[in-house]
Amino acid sequence: MKEETKIVNSQLDGILERYSGHAMELIPILQQIQGVLGYLPEAAMQRVARFLKIPESSVFGVATFYEQFRFTPMGRKKITVCRGTACHVRGAQQLIETVEKTLGIEEGETTEDQEYTLETAACIGCCALAPCVMINDEVEAKLTPKKLKGFIERKGDEK
Numbered sequence: 001m002k003e004e005t006k007i008v009n010s011q012l013d014g015i016l017e018r019y020s021g022h023a024m025e026l027i028p029i030l031q032q033i034q035g036v037l038g039y040l041p042e043a044a045m046q047r048v049a050r051f052l053k054i055p056e057s058s059v060f061g062v063a064t065f066y067e068q069f070r071f072t073p074m075g076r077k078k079i080t081v082c083r084g085t086a087c088h089v090r091g092a093q094q095l096i097e098t099v100e101k102t103l104g105i106e107e108g109e110t111t112e113d114q115e116y117t118l119e120t121a122a123c124i125g126c127c128a129l130a131p132c133v134m135i136n137d138e139v140e141a142k143l144t145p146k147k148l149k150g151f152i153e154r155k156g157d158e159k
């Protein structure tokens with residue numbers, strides 16, 4: 001067994017031992033797994049299905065229904081493009097496309113080197129400075145595609 005799989009399994013042991021195995025515990029278990037691992041690996045969902053004695057398709061169905069769950073690991077840097085109304089009318093879509101082209105990922109995905117994740121948000125609270133993007137916890141305001149590309153390339157240098 002790969003070392004990484006062993007670590008995930010031991011973390012799952014620690015989580016599942018707190019539950020009785022009732023199907024109603026599905027969502028809290030998934031939330032806790034995501035809280036610990038940062039996402040829901042397929043093997044973890046299969047194991048939850050066995051633990052709760054419900055079909056894997058039910059676990060996948062519930063997990064994909066709720067937006068809070070993610071199925072790929074989060075990158076070290078999270079780029080959140082605001083797609084709220086103010087940002088939308090000032091070019092949020094072009095910013096999303098800039099990130100997609102620069103990093104070769106789509107919304108909700110992480111680059112292969114686990115460096116970046118692209119997400120969007122409904123509003124990040126600085127509409128007067130639209131369009132806005134958050135890179136980790138820092139808000140970058142009044143962005144153009146060119147400026148955003150520059151930010152990504154510079155942040156990429158800060159390893």
Ligand code: FES
Nearest residue numbers: 082084087126127
């Ligand atoms: S709409 Fe983008 S910050 Fe509010």
